[in-house]
Amino acid sequence: MSIKIIPREQLEQQNTVIRQIPLLFYPSPKTLYIHRAERLKTLARNNSLSDYLNFCAKIVEQQAILIKKPIDISPSLNNDFPPLSLENLPLNDIWQDYLLTLLNSFSNTTYQIQSVIEQLKQNDSNQLQEKARNLLNGKFNLVDGNESIFIWSALSVYYCQLASQIKGKAVAENTNESWLCPVCNSMPAASIIQLGANNGLRYLHCSLCESEWYVPRVKCTCCDNMQDIQYFSLDKELAAIKTECCDACHSYLKILDQDKDPHIEIIADDIASLILDIKTEEEGFAKSGLNPFVFAQ
Numbered sequence: 001m002s003i004k005i006i007p008r009e010q011l012e013q014q015n016t017v018i019r020q021i022p023l024l025f026y027p028s029p030k031t032l033y034i035h036r037a038e039r040l041k042t043l044a045r046n047n048s049l050s051d052y053l054n055f056c057a058k059i060v061e062q063q064a065i066l067i068k069k070p071i072d073i074s075p076s077l078n079n080d081f082p083p084l085s086l087e088n089l090p091l092n093d094i095w096q097d098y099l100l101t102l103l104n105s106f107s108n109t110t111y112q113i114q115s116v117i118e119q120l121k122q123n124d125s126n127q128l129q130e131k132a133r134n135l136l137n138g139k140f141n142l143v144d145g146n147e148s149i150f151i152w153s154a155l156s157v158y159y160c161q162l163a164s165q166i167k168g169k170a171v172a173e174n175t176n177e178s179w180l181c182p183v184c185n186s187m188p189a190a191s192i193i194q195l196g197a198n199n200g201l202r203y204l205h206c207s208l209c210e211s212e213w214y215v216p217r218v219k220c221t222c223c224d225n226m227q228d229i230q231y232f233s234l235d236k237e238l239a240a241i242k243t244e245c246c247d248a249c250h251s252y253l254k255i256l257d258q259d260k261d262p263h264i265e266i267i268a269d270d271i272a273s274l275i276l277d278i279k280t281e282e283e284g285f286a287k288s289g290l291n292p293f294v295f296a297q
């Protein structure tokens with residue numbers, strides 16, 4: 001099953017059968033970044049990655065400020081591409097204003113961060129567009145990992161805002177390619193079982209536009225294999241954060257369970273549990289997702 005977004009009117013005309021379960025959640029940028037920044041700061045209090053989590057919190061606090069104005073763009077919902085994919089909506093340079101504001105918000109920071117900021121400011125608009133397009137096309141090795149964090153954070157605010165403005169309705173289609181975001185065509189960051197709602201259904205969370213889309217449980221989110229899926233966690237069997245590993249394609253992605261820990265925030269907790277990634281990779285699995293704050297390898 002994959003998910004496609006179509007205009008509401010079309011849904012009525014076609015008499016499409018709507019599934020009972022929600023297939024897609026668009027992001028709520030006004031609360032998402034505030035919640036994420038708080039969670040990052042909480043996790044930083046008791047974590048070996050404390051400095052890094054606080055650095056991420058600082059970026060996310062700026063993202064919360066940047067999200068203020070609606071963007072006057074309505075992507076088409078009438079073709080074969082996800083509405084915010086580059087194929088359907090070419091990248092304009094609005095996101096560069098976000099980047100500049102984000103870079104200027106850092107003062108009294110470490111020498112290393114300051115030098116990345118200075119390095120980025122030396123790029124002209126065309127160079128920045130090219131770096132952004134490389135990242136959006138998954139060519140992560142063509143952009144410096146430290147620069148990528150800032151560029152992606154600015155792009156993410158832009159796409160998250162646009163995703164929250166889409167009026168289209170999600171419908172299920174009979175194909176198996178469910179692992180890329182149906183809104184913007186980017187990789188998931190991880191999957192989440194949302195608190196209390198929806199009977200323990202699992203959703204993939206987009207690393208770029210922050211939408212969440214439905215994918216059945218106990219199924220590889222990369223190759224759709226449903227056999228020999230195994231789980232690793234750092235502590236007990238019932239841990240709230242696990243890696244879901246596929247023996248067929250040797251990939252893994254984290255699954256975070258808010259029913260077991262209601263405070264979980266998918267991106268923040270994914271960074272704070274980096275040690276679980278290292279352990280899973282030692283077992284021979286490669287991550288099939290992207291955390292927007294972990295580009296540098």
Ligand SMILES: [Zn+2]
Nearest residue numbers: 181184206209
């Ligand atoms: Zn997306």
Ligand SMILES: [Zn+2]
Nearest residue numbers: 220223246249
């Ligand atoms: Zn697989």
